[in-house]
Amino acid sequence: MHALRSFFARRIVIAIPYLWLAVFFLAPFLIVLKISFSATAIAMPPYTPVFDGLATLWERAKDLSFDNYVWLTEDALYIKAYLSSVKIALISTAITLLIGYPLALAMARAPDRIRPLLLMAIILPFWTSFLIRVYAWIGILKPEGLLNQLLLSLGVIDQPLTIINTDWAVYIGIVYSYLPFMVLPLYATLEKMDYRLIEAANDLGATPLGAFWKITVPLSVPGILAGSLLVFIPAVGEFVIPDLLGGSDTLMIGRTLWVEFFYNRDWPVASAVAIVLLLLLVVPIVIFQKMQQRASS
């Protein structure tokens, strides 16, 4: 009797979230896939919205067209947007690592008493709205903004720098927004590190820098990988940051998809852009998982 009841309970526990995700995550995803293969129809919605397409997807496979994908490869804009998204995400990730590493190291080496407080200080901005944090930088980076005023009054520059609406502003925005994602996994690995290894290296005559390169860095590789992935993946598909801080020539795929959808109203192409972007992101995730499996075995 017990067994039976628990059997039903278990079934229900699994079924409820399973159904929800099947309806609101899997089904929409299949629709995107289907529409990306459909011809651009007219008006609103600009494709033929029929559910039978999902049920009889395979029978109708011959009707599918790769036109939208071919279109993506023919128009240089999309390829440029993909490449420049990856470039911007890579550069931003590298800068985030350079800033985040010393910070995480300092947190891990800080006295035990203040460490929880520092952790809190890193997490708190992450809870503050993303939009607000990006918006704060507009006021700082504008030609008449605070940064330029400061540098002008210090006499460092004699012309206001144009940072806003350039790729540099996008780097700053991404680094600022995703810094906690880099710092937390790095801190977790650095804090677990056995400090006696450093002492041993010092006793054996290593310079502090030598000990850092030979011991600290290799031991923190899992943290470096996890942090970099946590920054790189959302950065590739980023929309808000390039839209508010970038210029009209800042091409990023998330923004291209937005424009394709909201301004050009070309749903099939927007769907094809989405599918290609997903495929682009699957690669680093699979590599990361392989590395993790290797590390744990």
Added chain:
Amino acid sequence: MRRFTSFNLVALVFGLAFLYLPILILIIYSFNASRIVTVWGGFSTRWYVELMHNQSILDAAWVTLRVGLLSATLATFLGTLAGLALVRGGRFWGRTLFSGMVFAPLVMPEVITGLSLLLLFVAVNFDRGFWTVTIAHITFSMCFVAVVVQSRLLSFDRSLEEAALDLGATPVKTFFAVTLPLIAPAVVAGWMLAFSLSLDDLVIASFTTGPGATTLPMKIYSQVRRGVTPEINAVCTILVALVTLGVLTASILGKARAPARAP
């Protein structure tokens, strides 16, 4: 003995300054009397007063709050079940698909999540508005809740549950008497995470919303596109203050409960 060098101190000071200065500047300028954002015209609370009379911002705030409370609560329920299914579900049909569906939204770009949900709502002719935004928020934030609950479930001792079962408690009773109290901190943290994700979301809401359901981030975004305005500084300051209060309260509550936890 760990050594905290002066280099570490410099890194810490610079890192924290980088994180906090932009937000501090925003807060300071929200009390600026001058309309021109980069000129200091003396201390004033006029923007807060104007904000209180700005009906469209107040409406957007009200929509955001309702969506946030509703979606966080339902996402916590669904996410907790999903976390339980992942850890305690044993083998079931389509398990790989299920865990894939739980983890995929975590790394899915928001533009894709938003686009795909909108296409679903259009396909089934669902009127877009408050409910579609709420459903979208439930869907992506339940996955975050599931991960938080899952990691908590993995870290505690199953023998406690087995003891309850051996002593004759029904599985359901065991869940409510043993399992739920043990995972409660993760469930609460999951709710807070879901709530803040909902408050913060611009992209998914923009795709899935309809007439009459403009959220605060959408409102802020459309204002910001037209240029920096002091009222937005004031809105942002209020939001930052609320979040800070919430996080501090949560951490104090967490500390107060900590000694009561079994080692």
